[in-house]
Amino acid sequence: MSISTAPRRPWINPKALVMIAYIVFLLLPIYWLINMSLKTNEEIISVFTIWPRHLTFANYKTILTDPAWYMGYVNSMIYVVQNVVISLAVALPAAYAFSRYRFMGDKHLFFWLLSNRMAPPAVFALPFFQLYSSIGLFDTHIAVALAHTLFNVPLAVWILEGFMRGVPKEIDETAYIDGYAFPRFFVRIFMPLIASGIGVAAFFCFMFSWVELLLSRTLTSIDAKPITAVMTRTVSASGMDWGVLAAAGVLTIVPGALVIYFVRNYIAKGFALGRV
Amino acid sequence: MTLVLQDISKTVAGQTHIHNTDLTLQKGTMNVLLGATLSGKTSLMRLMAGLDKPTTGKIFWNDADVTGMRVQDRHVAMVYQQFINYPAMSVYDNIASPLRLQGKSKDEIDMAVRKTAVLMKLTPHLDAKPLALSGGQQQRCALARALVKDAGLVLLDEPLANLDYKLREELREEIPRYFEASGAIFVYATTEPEEALLLGGNTVTLYEGRITQFGKTPEVYRRPCDRITAQVFSDPPMNFMAVQKAGSRLNFEDGQSAPAPDGLADGHYTAGFRPHHLEIHRRHKTEMEFKCRLMVSEITGSETYLHVEHKDERWIVQAGGVHDVRSGDALSVFLDPAHVYLFDGDGALAAPAGFGRGA
Numbered sequence: 001m002s003i004s005t006a007p008r009r010p011w012i013n014p015k016a017l018v019m020i021a022y023i024v025f026l027l028l029p030i031y032w033l034i035n036m037s038l039k040t041n042e043e044i045i046s047v048f049t050i051w052p053r054h055l056t057f058a059n060y061k062t063i064l065t066d067p068a069w070y071m072g073y074v075n076s077m078i079y080v081v082q083n084v085v086i087s088l089a090v091a092l093p094a095a096y097a098f099s100r101y102r103f104m105g106d107k108h109l110f111f112w113l114l115s116n117r118m119a120p121p122a123v124f125a126l127p128f129f130q131l132y133s134s135i136g137l138f139d140t141h142i143a144v145a146l147a148h149t150l151f152n153v154p155l156a157v158w159i160l161e162g163f164m165r166g167v168p169k170e171i172d173e174t175a176y177i178d179g180y181a182f183p184r185f186f187v188r189i190f191m192p193l194i195a196s197g198i199g200v201a202a203f204f205c206f207m208f209s210w211v212e213l214l215l216s217r218t219l220t221s222i223d224a225k226p227i228t229a230v231m232t233r234t235v236s237a238s239g240m241d242w243g244v245l246a247a248a249g250v251l252t253i254v255p256g257a258l259v260i261y262f263v264r265n266y267i268a269k270g271f272a273l274g275r276v
Numbered sequence: 277m278t279l280v281l282q283d284i285s286k287t288v289a290g291q292t293h294i295h296n297t298d299l300t301l302q303k304g305t306m307n308v309l310l311g312a313t314l315s316g317k318t319s320l321m322r323l324m325a326g327l328d329k330p331t332t333g334k335i336f337w338n339d340a341d342v343t344g345m346r347v348q349d350r351h352v353a354m355v356y357q358q359f360i361n362y363p364a365m366s367v368y369d370n371i372a373s374p375l376r377l378q379g380k381s382k383d384e385i386d387m388a389v390r391k392t393a394v395l396m397k398l399t400p401h402l403d404a405k406p407l408a409l410s411g412g413q414q415q416r417c418a419l420a421r422a423l424v425k426d427a428g429l430v431l432l433d434e435p436l437a438n439l440d441y442k443l444r445e446e447l448r449e450e451i452p453r454y455f456e457a458s459g460a461i462f463v464y465a466t467t468e469p470e471e472a473l474l475l476g477g478n479t480v481t482l483y484e485g486r487i488t489q490f491g492k493t494p495e496v497y498r499r500p501c502d503r504i505t506a507q508v509f510s511d512p513p514m515n516f517m518a519v520q521k522a523g524s525r526l527n528f529e530d531g532q533s534a535p536a537p538d539g540l541a542d543g544h545y546t547a548g549f550r551p552h553h554l555e556i557h558r559r560h561k562t563e564m565e566f567k568c569r570l571m572v573s574e575i576t577g578s579e580t581y582l583h584v585e586h587k588d589e590r591w592i593v594q595a596g597g598v599h600d601v602r603s604g605d606a607l608s609v610f611l612d613p614a615h616v617y618l619f620d621g622d623g624a625l626a627a628p629a630g631f632g633r634g635a
Contacts, residue, residue: 168358168360170356170360171360173327173354174354174360174418174421175362176327176346176347176348177327177347178374178421178425179377180373180377181348189362189364192363192364193363193364
């Protein structure tokens with residue numbers, strides 16, 4: 001018997017319909033942002049259009065040619081990269097110590113690290129501002145990078161410790177017996193084993209630093225002004241420059257989207273802090 | 277080359293893992309550390325390797341004190357029960373890594389790696405990553421790394437315990453052959469008496485962090501110095517029964533008796549006999565009969581383990597062939613007095629079984 005008597009399928013699966021609706025709602029704001037970025041200001045304000053009537057790239061051109069705009073991206077990139085490098089350089093040895101050694105108060109210290117993240121960044125805006133101003137770090141990239149490590153180092157330690165715990169201690173010992181000194185063992189043998197953990201930790205550091213607004217705006221004025229701060233301060237004499245703002249928004253999403261794309265396979269493990 | 281442990285002990289967080297121990301291992305010998313789990317085999321090995329520092333005592337390698345020396349400078353090799361390789365490197369790089377650290381030339385390394393790979397049957401897998409290999413091949417890779425190093429002291433910590441039994445038998449035969457030529461001191465930890473007998477050499481029996489006996493493997497098996505050693509070196513464990521020596525007779529329970537060995541003082545003793553010396557059919561007239569009750573029977577292929585109860589003691593009878601008996605049945609077991617060890621009140625060996633017969 002063949003299965004020719006199977007009921008005819010409806011032309012569209014109702015489950016798919018729900019999914020499509022969900023995705024539409026999710027993507028609507030992003031679509032609208034892109035839509036706006038390709039319109040002129042008159043069109044944005046005066047009429048309701050689903051897609052641009054007068055397609056224009058002038059908004060993007062403004063951003064990519066005006067230093068006041070594109071330096072925002074450059075500044076953001078500089079302190080984000082600095083922050084990721086510092087956070088990982090500090091967190092890797094710390095996480096190794098937590099995963100391999102028992103010492104007095106290790107569990108409390110470990111928890112205390114995470115509790116650092118319970119305070120809102122606003123709490124630290126004032127002390128950082130005053131401290132950096134008095135030691136001449138105000139409006140530098142490293143100032144923002146250092147401020148962000150306060151939140152990123154604990155997170156990176158937690159993530160990396162989880163990954164490191166998954167590596168049997170016998171590998172360390174075998175390496176020592178084979179003659180590896182600690183630094184060489186750490187770089188040549190240990191780090192490749194937790195490469196995905198390092199990637200995930202770097203991703204979380206990147207994300208926090210990239211989207212954080214309050215500290216980066218407070219600690220900078222001109223030279224290290226990040227893109228998020230530039231965006232919130234763009235109100236000209238003729239009112240809001242809607243199209244340019246929208247284009248800036250689109251360009252701000254891009255780096256995050258790219259990074260997510262590259263680490264998408266490890267994110268789940270990262271969210272579980274490596275304890276999967 | 278000798279390894280001397282002088283009055284070594286190890287205490288961790290108030291718990292004694294190794295009690296004061298003296299041990300001397302000679303060049304080119306296979307030394308089996310035999311003991312149950314938690315008897316201190318791994319602790320002792322880690323002290324030998326230098327991974328842990330002894331709480332008291334000194335360790336000498338070729339008469340030089342190496343007690344506090346870094347493990348990197350100790351020229352030891354170690355293989356763990358888990359298959360430990362460097363997952364990020366290929367099998368070739370795994371084997372080559374100790375040589376690279378010794379600063380050997382590229383050709384020298386290549387030659388040594390390929391030679392070892394042939395020996396360990398890893399040649400087709402040299403480019404693979406260790407985790408892509410089977411368990412047996414992974415352990416071979418670990419063994420190859422230990423072998424290629426040409427260390428003076430090779431420590432094998434239950435290297436075959438995680439392998440299935442076919443592979444285990446194969447590697448158990450191969451391991452001593454691979455390392456024989458190197459002339460190194462071998463230390464091989466195992467929980468199985470059978471493995472110790474197969475490997476030969478010397479045996480160190482361990483019990484609760486103490487060395488109970490050290491000697492040639494057959495010697496330790498035939499003349500265990502005390503009750504505990506006899507128990508450790510017997511699988512299934514040795515059976516025991518109280519006996520009394522009076523005059524020229526040795527009185528067992530159930531009204532059985534046998535001629536007593538010469539030169540033994542009158543008094544109470546514990547008789548020990550191995551499970552495979554208990555028979556369930558009478559073979560000789562001299563055999564003593566004990567009335568027991570069967571508790572459990574386990575059939576393991578060609579043999580049957582009968583767990584029987586005799587008065588308050590539980591014994592295990594290792595009977596050849598498959599026996600169909602029901603739990604709760606009354607059962608007579610027979611024992612030739614020639615197979616009986618006698619231990620005194622402190623557990624020390626008072627009289628061994630007739631030479632070769634107690635084994």
